[in-house]
Amino acid sequence: MRVLLAGASGVLGRKIVRELTAAGHEVAGLGRGAENTLRADLLDREAVLRAVDGHGFDGVVHAATALQGKSLMRHQDMEPTNLLRTEGTANLLAAARETGARRFVAESMVFGYGYGDHGDAKLTEADARFGPRDANPWLERHVGAMRTKEELAFGADGIEAVSLRFGLFYGAGATDTTVLPMLRRRALPVVPDKGRALAWVDVDDAARAVLLALTVSGAAGQAYNIADDAPLGFGSHVRAVAQAFGAPAPLTVPLWLLKPAPLAHTIMSSNLRLANDKARRELGWAPTHAGCATGLQALADHLALAEAAGPLAA
Template identity: 70%
Template sequence: MKVLLAGASGVLGRSATRQLTAAGHEVSGLGRSATNTLRADLLDADAVLRAVDGLTFDVVVHAATALQGESMAGHRSMVATNALRTRGTENLLAAARATGARRLVVESMMFGYGYGDHGTGLITEENTPFGPRGTNAWLERHVGAMRTKERLAFTAEGLKAISLRFGFFYGAGVTDDDVLPQLRRRSLPAVADHGRALSWVDVDDAARAVVLAVESSTPGRAYNIADRTPLPFGRHLQEVAAAFGAPKPLRVPLWLLRPAPLAHTGMSSQLRLDTSRAERELGWSPTHDDSLTGVRALAAARPAAV
């Protein structure tokens, strides 16, 4: 199939492009980066249509974000990504219609269920509303953008849409290129978890879910994509440090992160995803049951990073 992939230069997009190509699909990346096949600012509707003019595609994948690792401390760092999830989605829908695409796969994430402590129960796609209205204006912007992205996808006429709701990414291109340098600079702290845990997913496993959604999935479905063992943020960081020989993350009280409100909110949240629908319907399963095992495997495969 011919696949138009917005966000092909990102960590998920790069892995998805490799795996889609290996599976025999023809992938065209769309975005501002020079590494893309088609160059356009996804927020410029006319530029997007010019980029795809005269082309045909079977599937459009929206995996574009503007997330920048350690800069993800304040709410304003999400503004560009929120725009990509709203106006960017509208522009990609226009591109899908113009190119004859019939399937749409969109990247989403667990925080679309709402920031905060959801307790120790597993969140399924059916038991927790996606994109709940928030009382905090900034959090409502973030969650609202994720809600809008799915709404636009699922209500798009003539398109069979699938949404993939990912846990926190780790793995090649994330753990080694983003998290590890921050740990070595002592700029990524950990807080006491008090029993809270979050869901994680290896980015290559996430990309494999993209491939499966492109090839065979139930239209109108959302799928949680994460490994089987939710873990505290701090525990994950400790394992990265241990596996790669980096300094242990600094332990700080949660209140100390208030000047970094997005980080404060994320580290005080608890979201444990149930992925049984993805395993049952997509035939997807994680390579590793937990991120600790995955981090150790990554470190073992990359001795030069130690």
């Protein structure tokens, strides 16, 4: 297949490129950065169409976000990504039509089911509403953007759309570049989980799901939860990172102390677990590790061995 990938320079995007090329597919990155094959701002429809003019693709992947390097403390930190999920999706679907692409894979995430406490049962694609409307105007903007992204993709004529609803990312290129440095600076406080848990997924496993979504014929028109088997509270996840890498344990603070950081407060007070049975059954996807505690320890061991072996081994 020839695949157009928006978001190729991000953590997930780089791993998608690796998975697709290893499987023999050809990938063209679309974005503003010099590392992209085709240069255009995803929010500029005419620029996107000029960039793909004369090219043909079999599939398009929308994995573009503006989250890299963001602290996600304030609701405003999500605004650029919200635009990529709404206007950017419409522009990419136009590019898909112009280039003859049939399959469209949309990256989505666990919070598309809504922030807050969803109880202890794992949500499935069939029994939980995706993109519920929220009375909080900021949360409605975030969830509404995820809802719109799916609606645009599934409603596009002549397009076989697949939506992947990812758990929160951890793993190589994610944990070791974001959470771990903050822990070592003692700059990442957590709140008591109090029974709350969130869905997580190794970013390498997430990239593998994208490959399957592009190539498994029965996936068209479907949404899939992509998460490991063991939901874990945000605080417990951060403590597992500290334990695996020998970093200082995070400071535990009361939840009310995070109210000046409303987006972080909302994330850490959410209880949202995902069932992955449909992805296992229909995509043939399964997480490499049952839970992130095991995956984090495997990552720490791998990085320690690589460091000990030195640059020649790498």
